Amino acid sequence: MADNQQIKVLLAKKKIDVHGRGSKLIARELQDAGMEVVYFRFGVADDIVDAAVQEDVDVVALSIMTSGHNQLARDLIPKLKEAGKDDVLVIMGGIIPEADYPTLDEAGVHRVFPPGLPGSAVAEYIEEHVGKLALP
Amino acid sequence: MVEPNERFREAKAEWEKRRARYADKLVPRKNLSGLPVSTVYTVEHLEDQHLEEMPGVYPFSRGLYPDGYALTPWMQQMVFGYGTIEETRDKMEKMVAEGMEGYFGHKVFNVVYDVPCMYGVDADHPEAENNLGQCGVHMSTGDDYDELIRDWELETTNFSMITGDNCLPALALLVAAAERRGEDPAALHGNSMNWYPRIAVQDVPSWEPKWGYALMIDLIKWSARNAPHWNPANIFMYGLSEAGASPVEELAYGLAWGKSIIDAGLQAGLDPDEFIGRLSFQIGCTQSLFEEVAKFRAHRRMWAKICREAGATKPSNMHARVHVHTSGYVLTQQQLMNNNARITLQALAAVLGGVQSIHTCSYDEAVAVPTEESHRVALRTQQILMHEAGVRDVADPLGGSFYIEQLTDQMEEAAWELYEKVEASGGFLRGIETGEIKQAIDDSSYDYKQRVNSGETPVVGVNMYASDEPQDYEHFRIDESIEEKARNRLTGYRERRDEAEVERALDDLRDACEAFKAGERDLMPALIEAARRGVTNGEMMVPMREAFGWYVSE
Structure with missing residues (x-):
């Protein structure tokens, strides 16, 4: 992607999740880093794919509070590919045990972030990898 | 103000002499609520009112019960399911x-x-x-x-x-x-x-505000008339603090939430003594130890005043009965076991603050639902405080401390100011509709995060003493x-x-x-x-x- 183009991020929470502090913070911190953030809450995998296509985003970021992340990744990644979004960067963050990171990696999630990190760490990762990784 | 005597003045002059060399190098500190903290508090910070209160007596700053936890300790109310x-x-x-x-x-x-x-x-x-x-x-x-x-x-x-x-x-x-x-x-x-008003801060879809309040009051009314021991509404200050409110904001917005229930109940024709005494609270607790103790003390007397003004006449109907849920937000995924220290500090603050009931989080809640073992350790943390540490022997053990009394007053004053602002602009229900409360709390959450990012607010294992070593722990697995x-x-x-x-x-x-x-x-x-x-x-x-x-x- 060209340097002068603004990176567009879909920040999604899955359907039936609760608490929004982490996701709202990361939305604001990514905006601080100059990105455009579409804040999308409470979608099932299909809704998230539709939003990603409609908004033509470069990144899909999933915020997790009440688990179900493995299943969401397994549902979402093939659907993104089917919808022609094979080049979208998919990241996850929140209450996710480290032991599940390899499973998510296998499902095609590019990177998982633990809670509490500065948003700039996530922004740097996005800047470095956006447009360069394909979905498996 | 309490008048300091001659011997105090001499001691203070000596104190000033001893610190003169470095005093101007000390960096002024603030607590989580942004209130200035001095390095020393003295008799000069005591007010007459601090010498006039007893536990179990209005306005209950020193606790709801005359002998604190001596008759029966706090309730261990671990969340599970x-x-x-x-x-x-x-x-x-x-x-x-x-x-x-x-x-x-x-x-x-x-x-x-x-x-x-x-x-x-x-x-x-x-x-x-x-x-x-x-x-x-x-x-x-x-x-x-x-x-x-x-x-x-x-x-x-x-x-x-x-x-x-x-x-x-x-x-x-x-x-x-x-x-x-x-x-x-x-x-x-x-x-x-009965947490409908939590939509002020939590992004969960719910009823339209008008009906949300009507349904809440319907349950309160039914309980008052059919199940008199049932507590029909919990004022969820924890939700405010976990969303990012500082302790003073938690007090102000939480009390405004409570006041909005009282107003709605009175409007629906309930008698003050019929329902106000059955309202209760769930409050957050961070590891800002003294600030939290002062918060619980200020909270009790502010609520007592609000209830009395609203027409409650029985002293027990002015009781702010409080359940504390230790903070989940302050737990870190990094170096998971450190969370046990945080949880212990928070539970200690709750006990010193004289609350009625406690849930201690489990150290692994930063990664998943607790395991059997972590949940037991959290319960045992309470039981160690209850049985080993002697903290339940004396009611309001920090009462009379120059610092705690002064801090209780400061927290109260700052919270009233914000509370009055909310009330003057139409109360908590209107604050939900305009989004003002959410905006204010989101801003506080963001400010806090910025302070953590910059290192100004230390978080051990996150912005200091961080480690790249992978952690080895058993986390709870959901049975599919x-x-x-x-x-x-x-x-x-x-x-x-x-x-x-x-x-x-x-x-x-x-x-x-x-x-x-x-x-x-x-x-x-x-x-x-x-x-x-x-x-x-x-x-x-x-x-x-x-x-x-x-x-x-x-």
Whole structure:
């Protein structure tokens, strides 16, 4: 992607999740880093794919509070590919045990972030990898 | 002000001499609420009022009870709930065996529902998939509630039901279960959360504000007249603090939340002494130890004043009864075991602050639902405080401390200022509608995060002493067969009931919702009737959604 183009991020929470502090913070911190953030809450995998296509985003970021992340990744990644979004960067963050990171990696999630990190760490990762990784 | 004597003045002059060399190098400190903190407090900070208070006496800064925890200690109310009622039932029995107790040895079950139940869908609903029984128990049918109360004596068992929008249906299902056992609902003890106003800060879709408040009051009114021991509403200050409110903001907005319930109750024609005394609180607690102690002290006397002004006359109806849930937000995924120290500090602050009930988080809640072991350690943390540390021997042990008394006053003053601002602009309900409260708390959350990012607010293991070493721990694994089991329980229940009767019950409930909206009748009796006729949690929520709307606050 060209340097002068603004990176567009879909920040999604899955359907039936609760608490929004982490996701709202990361939305604001990514905006601080100059990105455009579409804040999308409470979608099932299909809704998230539709939003990603409609908004033509470069990144899909999933915020997790009440688990179900493995299943969401397994549902979402093939659907993104089917919808022609094979080049979208998919990241996850929140209450996710480290032991599940390899499973998510296998499902095609590019990177998982633990809670509490500065948003700039996530922004740097996005800047470095956006447009360069394909979905498996 | 208390007049310092000559010997104090001499000591203070000596003190000034001894620190003169470095005093101007000391960096001024602020607490989490942004209030300035001095390095030393003295008799000069004592006011006459600090010398005039006793525990158990209005305005209750020093505690609700004359002898603190001496007669009976705080309630250990650990949150739990997982899988179907079968798994949760096992856990209830285990927790009783582990010594989890309420006042005078009563049983206390602080049961959290899964998100599908809170949101109001049954196990076979497509949106429930992958969420069943995961972060709470899935409890929806008459069978489930019969199993919940089986063999527990209603007079000595407290059922706290951590519900969402299903708050009214859940109580209706509990009442119907008690009746099936041949008992009067008046024997019920426990809590409905009635957390509708939390939509001010939590991004969960819920009822439209007007109906949200009407439903909340309907439950309060039913309880006041039918189940006098039932606590019908919990003022969820914890939700405010976890969303990012500072301790002073938590006080101000939380008390405004409480005031909005009082106003709505009075408007609905309830008598102040009929319902105000049954309102209670759940409050957050961070590890800012002294600030939190001062917060609990200030909270009690502010609430007492609000209740008295609203017309409550019995002193016990001015009691701010408080359950503390230690903070989940401050737990770190990095270096997980460190969280045990944080949890201990928070629980200590709650005890020194004189609260009535505590849930201690488990150290691994930063990564998943707690394991058996981490949950037990959290309970034992309370029990060590209760039995080993001597902290329950003396009521309000920090009362009279120059610092704590001064800080209590400062917290109170700052909180009143913000509270008055909310009240002057139309109160908490209006603050939900305009989004002002959410905006203010989001801003505080952002400021805090910036301070953590910059290192100004230290977080051990995150912005200092960080480590790249991978952690080795066993985390709780969700049993995927739970989903199937929950669906089978539901199917089994539906097969045994009279479907035609359920259809008629749902038609009646639909009419009742409309009549309730028109101000013609109360809703709780209609929900209880539906529960008696076999209607489930998710089924009751369908006509309710149709009638009371769908509102997402932004």
